[in-house]
Amino acid sequence: MNATLYKREMKSSWKLLVIFAAILALYVVMIIVMYSPEMLTMFRQFNETMPQMMAAFSMDFTEESLTLLGYMVSGLYGYILLLFPMIFAIIRGNGLVARYVDRGSMASLLAAPVKRRTVAITQMMVLITGIVALVVFTTALEIVTIAAYAPKQAETGRLLLVNLGLLGLQLFIGGVCFLSSCVFNESRTSLAFGAGIPGVMFVLQLLAQAGDKTESLKYATFFTLFRPEAIAAGTSGAMGGVMVLFIGAALLYAGAVVAFSRRDLAV
């Protein structure tokens, strides 16, 4: 890794990280603070009086999903915490390699006694640092907010596992973005794949969750490998998919570094 390059790129990541952290903080605090015994009673009553109605809006909470963690999973881990770190990975993934190659400024990085592998690994570390920072920030904020508002409902062990799963998923997405950034000559193409693949997979995930008819779509998206509700409920084998995501991420990053080191660059 080249420390000078790493520092420069982290400086470029910094503003984006602050913005995304602020958005995530807003949602995380809001969701946790909204959780209250009154709300639980209300949900229970709704479930008893009009179960079909609740099911139609996929709000048919079981007693298990009415724990704070279960409630957080449906409120945060189905959409917000998937989408925002993903957007970060798409923007930075593209900006770290493909944009420089496209504009030609990669030439200044390669016209120096720094190996291509070192350049690629440095840029990869910048992306990973950003993703880890967002997930760690979210986790810490969740723990602190729970300690302040609902200390009795704290399930820190399982919360950590859920976030480990989230990290696996986001690193995998980052891997897809980084690989496409390292493979393509044009920023446009890199973005089309780097944003297109995770984007389509994300939409498939939303569709798969929407109803029984579309449920089989879950086999077509890697988002299925992260099952926060199962991890929160302590289902055995729930972390299996997460393992696959981590291994997949490692392969994607390794592939990206190798591809970048071996390819022709018209810069």
Next chain:
Amino acid sequence: MSVVSIQNLTRDYGGHRGVFDVSFAVDEGEAFGFLGPNGAGKTTTIRHLMGFLKPRAGVCQIGGMDCWAQRAQIQRTLGYVPGEIAFFDDMTGTEYLRFIARYRGMQGTGRQRELLERFDLNPAGRIKKMSKGMKQKLGIVAALMHDPSILILDEPTSGLDPLMQSRFIELVMHEKERGKTILMSSHMFEEVERTCHRVGIIRQGKLVAVDSVDALKAKQQKKYIITFENSKAAEAFCKEDLHTEMLTHHRVAVTVGDTIRDLIAALNRYPVQNLTAPNQSLEEIFLQYYGGEAE
């Protein structure tokens, strides 16, 4: 001993674009001019030397090392000025120079100050707002501040005004005196004739000639355009034993090889108003060199 060596380098982009079986070498301490019109394959060749492209066939070596496999090691003692430099636009020039120095692992700032003074460049402003010439100067300073022993210059003076062009040429001559090995590409003969000892001419991807500048010059025919006071004088002049061509009533073009003395003697006898020597295009030199055999 040759420092830069290219053997049978080939890369076919299709449609006669690319480089085909190019071979030449630059000796230690030599300045080599790499001439060719735009799109002839100069930059493609240089990208192979820089290790950006992997040769499809052939070998490129610098200092005995393979330009693809050992590219990072080669860069230690190499300075590269591309024709169009792309920077990190969000930086100021000062930040960029500091970044490159540290990124390269330099101790201190090397020759940065001396070079900034030579090119009269204040790098404090944002790169995004710099003119093309300023960016070019910044690129030159960044490429030379670590005092490399080999210089690869790809049309380095594009974007510089004439004063800075000649300052750059002076710098190149100075570096040559200091024993540096220089490969400089250009599409203008005038640019390399002052600095380089030998030149290679590339055309449509093929190296068509490698010769000394002196030999090229000897074969070179100079063209002058003479304006006379009246058409009568112009007509009379055309009957002289010279290679002449009537342009307008008053203006005549003369092509001269080694007969410049005859021309001067002849001109003395006529009422000459003006005499100009237009810059010759590389294509013209090329045609002369080949006696018009080229396609």
